Amino acid sequence: MQTIQRSKLFWASCFALLVTSLSFGIRAGILNQLGIDFQLSASELSTITATAFWGFPLAIVVGGFIVDAIGMKRLLVAAFVFHLAGILLTVFAQGYWTLFLSTLLIGIANGTVEAACNPLVATLYPENKTTRLNYFHLWFPGGIVIGTLLVLLLSNFGIGWQVQVAFMIIPTLIYGYLFFKLDFPVTERVASGYSTADMYKAVASPLFIFMFVCMFGTAITELFTGQWIDVLLRNVTDNALLILTLTTGVMVIGRAFAKPVVGKLSTSGVLFFSAILAAAGIYLLSTLTGNAIFFAALVFGIGVCYFWPTMIGFVAENIPRSGALGLNLMGGAGMFAVSVYTVFMGSFYDNIVLNHLPGGANLEDYVKATEGSVMAEALNNARNLAGPEVLQATLMIPIFLTFAFGGLFLYMRSRKNKVMNKTNYATA
Numbered sequence: 001m002q003t004i005q006r007s008k009l010f011w012a013s014c015f016a017l018l019v020t021s022l023s024f025g026i027r028a029g030i031l032n033q034l035g036i037d038f039q040l041s042a043s044e045l046s047t048i049t050a051t052a053f054w055g056f057p058l059a060i061v062v063g064g065f066i067v068d069a070i071g072m073k074r075l076l077v078a079a080f081v082f083h084l085a086g087i088l089l090t091v092f093a094q095g096y097w098t099l100f101l102s103t104l105l106i107g108i109a110n111g112t113v114e115a116a117c118n119p120l121v122a123t124l125y126p127e128n129k130t131t132r133l134n135y136f137h138l139w140f141p142g143g144i145v146i147g148t149l150l151v152l153l154l155s156n157f158g159i160g161w162q163v164q165v166a167f168m169i170i171p172t173l174i175y176g177y178l179f180f181k182l183d184f185p186v187t188e189r190v191a192s193g194y195s196t197a198d199m200y201k202a203v204a205s206p207l208f209i210f211m212f213v214c215m216f217g218t219a220i221t222e223l224f225t226g227q228w229i230d231v232l233l234r235n236v237t238d239n240a241l242l243i244l245t246l247t248t249g250v251m252v253i254g255r256a257f258a259k260p261v262v263g264k265l266s267t268s269g270v271l272f273f274s275a276i277l278a279a280a281g282i283y284l285l286s287t288l289t290g291n292a293i294f295f296a297a298l299v300f301g302i303g304v305c306y307f308w309p310t311m312i313g314f315v316a317e318n319i320p321r322s323g324a325l326g327l328n329l330m331g332g333a334g335m336f337a338v339s340v341y342t343v344f345m346g347s348f349y350d351n352i353v354l355n356h357l358p359g360g361a362n363l364e365d366y367v368k369a370t371e372g373s374v375m376a377e378a379l380n381n382a383r384n385l386a387g388p389e390v391l392q393a394t395l396m397i398p399i400f401l402t403f404a405f406g407g408l409f410l411y412m413r414s415r416k417n418k419v420m421n422k423t424n425y426a427t428a
Helices: 006-037 042-070 072-091 096-124 129-137 139-156 161-166 169-181 188-192 196-203 206-232 240-256 258-287 292-304 307-318 320-355 363-367 374-394 396-427
Strands: none
Touching: 006 042, 006 072, 006 096, 006 129, 006 139, 006 161, 006 169, 006 206, 006 240, 042 072, 042 096, 042 206, 042 320, 072 096, 072 161, 072 169, 096 129, 096 188, 096 320, 129 139, 129 240, 129 258, 129 307, 139 161, 139 240, 188 320, 196 320, 206 240, 206 258, 206 292, 206 307, 206 320, 206 374, 206 396, 240 258, 240 292, 258 292, 258 307, 258 374, 258 396, 307 320, 320 363, 320 374, 363 374, 374 396
């Protein structure tokens, strides 16, 4: 007979997500150094970074289709194998293609973790899905904080990026061990008796499609900006990585207090106010300099804090028949959008840099220039101008989301009022 240990399964899920987030935090911290060590352009770095976002949607969407059939435990064992392989391949990377493959494997592992853990958390805590998903996803910014601080600490001691990446092996072994031991429940959709036809009908509903499209924007706003912050603002401030640490630190605290926030504003209200603050944060990041930029990071962190878990929580609560597939399609949509946007903006960034270099300049020559040379200084000045321009282009996305979620908030409130009026009429 199965004994479901809800608390242990939740904490094992948190360790699995910690590995996912460490991969983001550490990669963001070492991205610039990888470019130097392997002489990679911004376009090449963006393609390597994007592979994590390609692997993620592939794994999470496939996982969404098969998780009900094979069970969440088998998916998480696969995630463990992919994580271990990707980490080791990164540590022993020899150049562009080994970095490409290792990042792809880690992306597949990350997607597999969410493919299993999002429906697992919703199944374990049906009474407060959005709050618990926020608690679970607290470990994503939490891991980024740990990862970026780890990079700063070890870099100050002269310890290379290979050792920094290897630190991810520890939580990987922990979550692998825990999941091997524990019994798992069936997914909530299976337990509730909703059919596969019900599930497909739910993911084709107008409300789900609306949320699916909006997930593109929320994911890009949060993850693209966070992953590229060290590159975009390195020449604006000496503490670009600390900006990411501050932003994600705010997200940890915010998600820890998700229960009263969601209870006060509702899920649609949280999304509306988040979009407003995210837009304000990106605008401030692109215009402020010096210590004032930390205030911008604070505003941005509050803005994106609830995006990912509340988007998934909204679907889990308001479109429950979509089941694990619905939750995983949302995650896949977000990561796919980030992957496409990252590649596009990498080329956009290079073009802006090129426009700020002397006429007829070859970007590769400037990237390979000796540090401290005239060409290297010119490149730094060009990058100084390019980073904020990329952020200003990205600003259009949370502005769109502000209007979209404003409409969603009004729609959900009117729907709630209709239900209450019908209930009052029936009991009158």
